Amino acid sequence: MPSSDFADYLCREHCPYYRIGTAETLACQGALTVAALVGRGRLPRAGLPEGTFPIPPTGHMSGLDERICGRCEFRAADCDFQAHPPIPDSLPCGGYRLLVLLLQSRRLTDADLATIDDV
Numbered sequence: 001m002p003s004s005d006f007a008d009y010l011c012r013e014h015c016p017y018y019r020i021g022t023a024e025t026l027a028c029q030g031a032l033t034v035a036a037l038v039g040r041g042r043l044p045r046a047g048l049p050e051g052t053f054p055i056p057p058t059g060h061m062s063g064l065d066e067r068i069c070g071r072c073e074f075r076a077a078d079c080d081f082q083a084h085p086p087i088p089d090s091l092p093c094g095g096y097r098l099l100v101l102l103l104q105s106r107r108l109t110d111a112d113l114a115t116i117d118d119v
Helices: 003-014 029-039 062-067 094-104 110-114
Strands: none
Touching: 003 029, 003 094, 029 094, 062 094, 062 110
16 A cells, blocks of 8 residues: 555544644554555455544553554654553554554454564
8 A cells, every 4th residue: 555545544534643744754653564464465455444443442452562562663752652651541543543443353363463573
């Protein structure tokens, strides 16, 4: 999936940290992971949720925190959701939210996430 299409689909519509008009060229690891899964045919683009999807009620998922957030370029300096000490009421990025939704609906499995370690 071209990065501009992906930014329009996920980042612009669903990520509380995305800022239109910034010179931001990086995407969070959650967004890169979803894009890689779509690009590899593991997730059909046409079947991804449209519109605003809910913030996961589970909060942190240790598998995502380690596998996705642990490799994210934003974690150290810019991620309120992964901050230490925790920042109350902080939100996960759009990529994290979408991954949780796909895991909870069983459209993705932990094994699927294990295949994206080279993203």
